[in-house]
Amino acid sequence: MAFEFKLPDIGEGLTDGEITKWLVTEGQTVTADQPMVEVLTDKATVEITAPRAGVIEKILVPGGTKVPVGTVLVVIGGGAAAPVPAAAAPVPAAAAPALPAHETQAAQDATTAKATPAAKTAPAPAIAPTASVAVAVDPNRLVLAAPATRARARELGLDLRAVPGTGPNGRITRTDFEGWVAGGAGTAAAPTAAAPRAAAAAPAPAAPKAPPALVPVLAPTVSADDEHVPLKGLRGKIAEQMLRSKQNSPHFTFVDECDVTELVALRESAKKLAEERGVKLTFLPFVMKALVAAFRKFPAINALVDDTKAEYVIRKEYNIGLATDTDDGLTVPVVKHVDRRTILQVAAEIQRVTEAARAKKIALADLKGGTFTITSAGSIGGILATPILNYPEVGILGIYKIADRPMVRGGQIVIRKMMNLSITLDHRIVDGATAARFLNTVIDYLQQPNLLLLEGI
Numbered sequence: 001m002a003f004e005f006k007l008p009d010i011g012e013g014l015t016d017g018e019i020t021k022w023l024v025t026e027g028q029t030v031t032a033d034q035p036m037v038e039v040l041t042d043k044a045t046v047e048i049t050a051p052r053a054g055v056i057e058k059i060l061v062p063g064g065t066k067v068p069v070g071t072v073l074v075v076i077g078g079g080a081a082a083p084v085p086a087a088a089a090p091v092p093a094a095a096a097p098a099l100p101a102h103e104t105q106a107a108q109d110a111t112t113a114k115a116t117p118a119a120k121t122a123p124a125p126a127i128a129p130t131a132s133v134a135v136a137v138d139p140n141r142l143v144l145a146a147p148a149t150r151a152r153a154r155e156l157g158l159d160l161r162a163v164p165g166t167g168p169n170g171r172i173t174r175t176d177f178e179g180w181v182a183g184g185a186g187t188a189a190a191p192t193a194a195a196p197r198a199a200a201a202a203p204a205p206a207a208p209k210a211p212p213a214l215v216p217v218l219a220p221t222v223s224a225d226d227e228h229v230p231l232k233g234l235r236g237k238i239a240e241q242m243l244r245s246k247q248n249s250p251h252f253t254f255v256d257e258c259d260v261t262e263l264v265a266l267r268e269s270a271k272k273l274a275e276e277r278g279v280k281l282t283f284l285p286f287v288m289k290a291l292v293a294a295f296r297k298f299p300a301i302n303a304l305v306d307d308t309k310a311e312y313v314i315r316k317e318y319n320i321g322l323a324t325d326t327d328d329g330l331t332v333p334v335v336k337h338v339d340r341r342t343i344l345q346v347a348a349e350i351q352r353v354t355e356a357a358r359a360k361k362i363a364l365a366d367l368k369g370g371t372f373t374i375t376s377a378g379s380i381g382g383i384l385a386t387p388i389l390n391y392p393e394v395g396i397l398g399i400y401k402i403a404d405r406p407m408v409r410g411g412q413i414v415i416r417k418m419m420n421l422s423i424t425l426d427h428r429i430v431d432g433a434t435a436a437r438f439l440n441t442v443i444d445y446l447q448q449p450n451l452l453l454l455e456g457i
Contacts, residue, residue, distance in 0.1 A: 245391035285346035290445035321370035398422035
């Protein structure tokens with residue numbers, strides 16, 4: 001019996017995706033969990049696996065097409081999996097709440113589940129209807145599972161938060177899920193006392209109204225010799241995010257210069273130790289640590305704006321994104337918990353996520369959860385820019401090249417290592433005076449990096 005595979009919700013709040021590359025062809029035989037198609041989301045390109053073994057009968061969505069979640073992508077025939085039993089029809093939304101997305105959900109949500117050899121060679125067992133059993137569900141549990149497992153759970157109307165996982169970090173493997181269902185564990189899930197009982201009856205919040213267009217969109221005047229480049233793929237996602245940021249956040253930028261002579265000397269003395277540990281030590285770990293010190297004095301800058309609720313959220317974690325130039329365009333991997341890591345640990349994490357981004361192997365977990373962003377053009381050059389906010393974040397710091405400049409110190413003209421810094425902020429949340437004080441605090445720690453050690457940052 002042919003099976004229609006639909007674009008699944010991979011648990012990242014995904015509403016649509018762009019089909020970038022098919023990894024299979026019509027007529028090809030595939031196994032369960034075999035990589036099948038690459039889909040570009042708002043965060044990254046993710047690999048969707050085949051939900052069952054069979055033959056690819058028909059590919060319905062060609063590459064380069066953007067479709068909403070639930071669109072049938074491909075028809076798979078000849079599979080050994082049993083059809084969904086009638087008794088396992090999806091339960092109402094109040095009894096089976098949607099799977100939660102969370103900023104610290106592991107990257108494996110978007111990649112192939114590491115099934116056991118037996119699971120990869122054997123066909124998916126038929127799932128027989130079972131009696132309804134109330135299963136306690138922790139509403140705050142982070143669900144780690146492959147897209148195919150999520151899709152199967154939705155077909156059966158089951159809540160994955162009730163399924164124990166045996167994979168890395170509690171990941172729910174295909175074997176875990178099938179064993180849980182076959183063992184008679186709930187066709188209905190009962191939330192724990194921690195879940196708000198009134199949530200099911202609460203009316204859905206009204207969707208925010210889109211702002212009206214200020215001016216009509218006009219097509220440009222072109223000639224037959226011009227090259228037309230579609231705004232698709234990562235470039236298209238960048239365009240969407242930049243437009244969203246400019247439309248929602250009133251930007252302003254504050255600029256100052258920083259004497260990093262002592263910082264340059266400190267980094268130079270520490271480079272050998274870092275190299276012995278296989279770490280490339282740049283100036284960025286020191287900048288991130290200085291930001292953490294400043295956030296503690298000005299917490300409203302380490303925040304996200306929630307325009308759906310007309311509020312902003314001051315984050316208690318310090319997760320700093322780093323705008324990274326890749327062959328495909330700008331990507332922003334996130335260094336998590338900067339306050340809990342040493343300088344060398346931050347440096348190692350920066351190295352890991354930026355290399356993964358440039359190699360197109362970045363995990364979704366490394367692209368989520370940012371509370372603030374740094375953009376650095378220092379290695380390229382330049383003395384000033386006005387970066388666009390990584391909406392819904394409140395701020396972004398620009399770092400520029402370090403150069404020798406004549407400066408007055410103690411009434412004498414001396415040569416110092418100088419660097420410009422710019423801070424772009426959402427003016428709805430942060431005033432100009434606060435921006436100046438915040439940047440001055442960052443500069444103080446960069447000009448006297450030993451202060452970071454004294455404060456244990």
